[in-house]
Amino acid sequence: MLPKKLARYALPALIAFSLASCSSVPWPFGGDDEGGGERLNLAVPEEEQNEETIWDLFGDQDNPNVTLEVNKYIWNASLEILDFLPVETLDPFSGVIVTGWGSPPGSTKSYKATVYVQDPALDARSLRLALLTQTGPADPDTVRQIEDAILTRARQLRIRDKNL
DSSP states (O other), X not given: XXXXXXXXXXXXXXXXXXXXXXXXXXXXXXXXXXXXXXXXXXXXXXXXXXXXXGGGXXXXXXXXXXXXXXXXXXXXXXXXXXXXXXXXXXXXXTTEEEEOOBOOTTOOOOEEEEEEEOOSSSSGGGEEEEEEETTEEOOHHHHHHHHHHHHHHHHHHHHHHHTO
16 A cells, blocks of 8 residues: 555656756756756845835834924924814824814804924924814915914924923
8 A cells, every 4th residue: 555655656756856857947946057057046026025024013114205204393382272172183193183163262253273284394384274164264364373373382382492
């Protein structure tokens, strides 16, 4: 019984190895290359080398095209100036603050705001404010005044930090 099983597996393997030695395809696993043929390239292709793995999460490889940075002074000033509005969503990694409906002190008009802090610079270009009223978008002058108040407070916070 054993010789029959041995013949069943050993014979095809012997035939495969003997045919492989007659082939013009080079042996890829080392040894002499007497046939003058080229060796097979077993290197990982470049497009597969750049694939991400689970272990990439633990490395310190921040991609500047993916990593977003926000200005902490504009972020904190936005929260202080708009403190009369209830905060619904905060995402400090992408720089988004979304508030609910609320009224400023001494007013009956309700507002809802979305703040985008888009850059690490303490600059007016870093701040985008979308302000809504119950009837639609807020007056552009009101938006500009709130943006100015946020930027003024951000500068004050920065000056306070520099004096420490």
